[in-house]
Amino acid sequence: VNLGPAEIGQRSETVRRSNLSTIVRVLHAGGALSRSDLVARTGLTRSAIRSLTGELVAADLAIEEPPTLLGTPGRPSPVVRLNPEGSISLGLEIAVDSLAATVVGLGGEILALTREPRHRGHSSIDEVIVALARLADHVLDERPADTRLAGIGVAVVGVVRERDGLVSMAPNLGWHDVPLGERLADALALPAAVGVANEADLGALAEHRRGVGVGTDDLVFISGEVGVGGGLIVGGRPLRGAAGYGGEVGHMVVNPAGDACRCGSVGCWETEVGEEKLLRRAGRPDSGGAGSVDALLKDAAGGDLRAIAALGETARWLGLGLGSLVNVLNPRLVVLGGRFGRIFPFIRETLRTELDRHALEAPARLVSVLPAGLGVDAPLIGAAERAFDSILADPAAVIASRLGSAEPANPYERASA
Numbered sequence: 001v002n003l004g005p006a007e008i009g010q011r012s013e014t015v016r017r018s019n020l021s022t023i024v025r026v027l028h029a030g031g032a033l034s035r036s037d038l039v040a041r042t043g044l045t046r047s048a049i050r051s052l053t054g055e056l057v058a059a060d061l062a063i064e065e066p067p068t069l070l071g072t073p074g075r076p077s078p079v080v081r082l083n084p085e086g087s088i089s090l091g092l093e094i095a096v097d098s099l100a101a102t103v104v105g106l107g108g109e110i111l112a113l114t115r116e117p118r119h120r121g122h123s124s125i126d127e128v129i130v131a132l133a134r135l136a137d138h139v140l141d142e143r144p145a146d147t148r149l150a151g152i153g154v155a156v157v158g159v160v161r162e163r164d165g166l167v168s169m170a171p172n173l174g175w176h177d178v179p180l181g182e183r184l185a186d187a188l189a190l191p192a193a194v195g196v197a198n199e200a201d202l203g204a205l206a207e208h209r210r211g212v213g214v215g216t217d218d219l220v221f222i223s224g225e226v227g228v229g230g231g232l233i234v235g236g237r238p239l240r241g242a243a244g245y246g247g248e249v250g251h252m253v254v255n256p257a258g259d260a261c262r263c264g265s266v267g268c269w270e271t272e273v274g275e276e277k278l279l280r281r282a283g284r285p286d287s288g289g290a291g292s293v294d295a296l297l298k299d300a301a302g303g304d305l306r307a308i309a310a311l312g313e314t315a316r317w318l319g320l321g322l323g324s325l326v327n328v329l330n331p332r333l334v335v336l337g338g339r340f341g342r343i344f345p346f347i348r349e350t351l352r353t354e355l356d357r358h359a360l361e362a363p364a365r366l367v368s369v370l371p372a373g374l375g376v377d378a379p380l381i382g383a384a385e386r387a388f389d390s391i392l393a394d395p396a397a398v399i400a401s402r403l404g405s406a407e408p409a410n411p412y413e414r415a416s417a
């Protein structure tokens, strides 16, 4: 293949973009690194690292600090870190019992976070939009969102078509085919794209990047509130299905002789492991919300036999469903988020016994079960993390918009003859 000067120029521009992306990804995932560590981690040359980190610093995306002199052999190397205020993302969450907003800086630092209780039950889209816009204002504060905002991510407790942020079904909000992405983009009027996704998918992303799943490329995130959501990461990538509806493990049928589910089916996993059934098993009103689960846990800790038995029964159904998931997906890690993280200490042993009973021996031996490292904020943090995806994929575009570029970048590589 003979390339003319124009093609060679485009090739090297493509290489530069891809190398910048590699550096930003490595720093975003792992924190500050010396230039020599960056050389080792990326496989790029010392001079390439020097020139590319120079570009990131010039565009305010990274900060270079003098080397720390720790008696290491060789020339000390400056330390490069991403600038958290250099690019920010806005994360929003619509949960069953709360609304939340966060601002995260490039590199993963949480710069602001607020959560307020929401009245459980159905809400109109208008009410939710107004409340979220207010929370967004609050966390963005005086930050220059016009130039620094990389993106806006929204976690919602429902089934979402990711292409346009249409909430197809959110039984706990009473929503059906609600154009959440569109409505929020209008209301926020911020110069960044709005991406909406299911809360458990985003919880999985957050735990994979920042929580107990760091370094684990096959994990299952299960979040439990009233409903039960699932987020699956397979081979380091989210399993979304054809349109982003994948991973709805809460609607696996585990008990065809069981209760009717909100989704219209019968005996879905969430009818056996969800909060309402736990409360009913303990002989308590099933509409009590977070406070009543806390009360149940407190009573169980104090020796209340009915509360202990109810938790045991929930643990058995949880282990049964997890056993099937372990057989299908062979994950290294199951992360329990939402309310499941809180009840985990009470159900750990029964859950494990039941999982081992239902899963095949080989995959069962490989899997650990842990509570979410980021607690209830996992989906919110995941929403903000997802909003960084475009800058992680192409930081050169941001550099060009801030500094102008010597050669106007052509994103479409010409096919070579």
Ligand SMILES: [Zn+2]
Binding pocket: 250, 251, 261, 262, 263, 264, 265, 266, 268
């Ligand atoms: Zn269902």
